[in-house]
Structure formats: structure tokens, C-alpha cells
Amino acid sequence: MAKAAPKRKAANGYKLAEPLPKGEILQDIAKKKWKLGPSIGQGGFGEIYSAQDASSGGTKYPYVIKIEPHTNGPLFVEMHFYMRNAKPTDVEEYKKERRLKTFGMPLYLGSGSHEYKGEKYRFIVMEKFGTDLWKLFLENDRSFPTSTVFKVAVQIVSLFFLSVIRNFKLSKNLNPYKYEYYL
Structure with a gap:
């Protein structure tokens, strides 16, 4: 067996x-x-x-x-x-x-x-x-092009605000400049 x-x-x-x-x-x-x-x-x-x-x-x-x-x-x-x-x-x-x-x-x-x-x-x-970020990182000799860093940062901030709005039922008129000290 x-x-x-x-x-x-x-x-x-x-x-x-x-x-x-x-x-x-x-x-x-x-x-x-x-x-x-x-x-x-x-x-x-x-x-x-x-x-x-x-x-x-x-x-x-x-x-x-x-x-x-x-x-x-x-x-x-x-x-x-x-x-x-x-x-x-x-x-x-x-x-x-x-x-x-x-x-x-x-x-x-x-x-x-x-x-x-x-x-x-x-x-x-x-x-x-x-593709995923890890593959992109490896394809660029373990670093990211500056443009990629900016694009990812914008997406992260955008996702953060969606999460805040959805989970805390806050105003949809949130101003990201109010949160600059937290980033």
C-alpha cells in the first residue's frame, strides 16, 4: 500500500x-x-x-x-x-x-x-x-523606476481614503491635505 x-x-x-x-x-x-x-x-x-x-x-x-x-x-x-x-x-x-x-x-x-x-x-x-510589484522590482535590478514609485504612492493614498470613507462613514469630501502629517 x-x-x-x-x-x-x-x-x-x-x-x-x-x-x-x-x-x-x-x-x-x-x-x-x-x-x-x-x-x-x-x-x-x-x-x-x-x-x-x-x-x-x-x-x-x-x-x-x-x-x-x-x-x-x-x-x-x-x-x-x-x-x-x-x-x-x-x-x-x-x-x-x-x-x-x-x-x-x-x-x-x-x-x-x-x-x-x-x-x-x-x-x-x-x-x-x-504583473505584480515583486516581479517588477526584480526586473529592474531590485529597484523601482521613479515613475513607478509615484504611481504606487498615489494608489496607496487613494486606497487609504477609500478605506477611511467606507469603514468610518466619513464625509466623501475629505481633503488629503489634512492628513499630510500622517503619511
Whole structure:
């Protein structure tokens, strides 16, 4: 009798999700179905897959699904942050009010639970960006171009104000100059 493969663990001790096959269908809490594409990476507590709307077909995977075992906790926290702060309608309203072209954070598109081979997983669906900051950092000999630093700073400040407005129910007329001492 063959031994079972040892459970995969991340460097931080969290249990990693077992790899799910390309084409696996996941259904979120709104009953929307998502089809997994190839794995595109592994985070500190789960696997990251490219994905598409299950009804779309084709070869493009414009979304990302992060998956972790239900016994882990980090994705649960991340998922609730996105549910509160990154709904597409709220983000579009915020961008319009602030005359922003980009937002700098992936939109929350769905989340749910999925069972595979008797193991229960939690997942979140988000829009997919082109590259991540770490890859960009490495591609530029471990530094960022000045323009990138400014773009990231603007996005961070914008996200900070969205979070403040949404979570503390403050006026939408907040003036960022009032907060210069905190940055």
C-alpha cells in the first residue's frame, strides 16, 4: 500500500491547498460559476489560479482565484476586506467622484467554498492584473523606476481614503491635505 503524500505546508506553517485541476468549476455564494485555469503562483497560505467565467469558454483567463484550506484563516480576513472595500459598483462610484482612471487594487468579484477530494476550501475571485510589484522590482535590478514609485504612492493614498470613507462613514469630501502629517 502506497503512503499518502505529506500535506503541503507554506514557509509560514499554513497548510497549502492541494493543486486543483485546470477546468475545475467553482461556484461562489451568488451561484456564479468560475472555471479554473492554470496555477499562476503560490502565496503564503494558498494557491493562486487564473480563471474565467464558466459560461464564457475560450482560452483567456482574465480573473484570479485565490484558494486556501478552510482550516487556514488569512484568506478569510482578506476576503472580508475585499467584500467591504472592493465591490465593482462602489469602486466605480469612488473613481468617478475622484476623477480617477485607475484604482490600484483588484476588484472583488465573488467568493465561496469548494470541496475537492473530501477537503473543504475557501476561495476569492478578483480581477487579474498584468504583473505584480515583486516581479517588477526584480526586473529592474531590485529597484523601482521613479515613475513607478509615484504611481504606487498615489494608489496607496487613494486606497487609504477609500478605506477611511467606507469603514468610518466619513464625509466623501475629505481633503488629503489634512492628513499630510500622517503619511
